[in-house]
Amino acid sequence: AQKVTQAQTEISVVEKEDVTLDCVYETRDTTYYLFWYKQPPSGELVFLIRRNSFDEQNEISGRYSWNFQKSTSSFNFTITASQVVDSAVYFCALPSEGGSEKLVFGKGTKLTVNP
């Protein structure tokens, strides 16, 4: 069965520091997609990125970047020059096996960026 592990429960950094959030996954599917979502203190879930297993190129979007390593089943998320507004819980997610649309979420990493 699919499994998503976010080993870092909480991370605290000072503004402008770079921070990497780890995500390790397990799947028996040969092709699959991976997702990151952000949950700010207000509680909503905000989609950040969808990545397919065919493409191992790093993705960059502004201060956000994602490193996908199929060999280690990891999909890590880096925030460069962190800001207070980045404070949130970040979830990594993977669809359930066999083409299911059901998302399996990790337990999340709570990031606190201090001024």
Added chain:
Amino acid sequence: EPEVTQTPSHQVTQMGQEVILRCVPISNHLYFYWYRQILGQKVEFLVSFYNNEISEKSEIFDDQFSVERPDGSNFTLKIRSTKLEDSAMYFCASSDPGSPNPNQPQHFGDGTRLSIL
């Protein structure tokens, strides 16, 4: 930008009462979902709905739960006889199937916080 809207934002209900959570998915989306998040825990899948029927459900989604798309815009989650452990944030989401590319991003509403007393 189109978004998923959920009402109410907070629902307080006595144990044993029925509750209906409402959602308006993004208009051109065809897949609809409900997830829940017990306070401080991870987000858990409840049910997915496509082509006017349940396409998948989790073990959490027992006979006390039901979903309905009563018209062309709303998608509801009903809990028939609420229990204390149903207290959670309930998220509605929708996605565009985007065939032949599966697993399009699911866009979530702001959630309904359900408190069972």
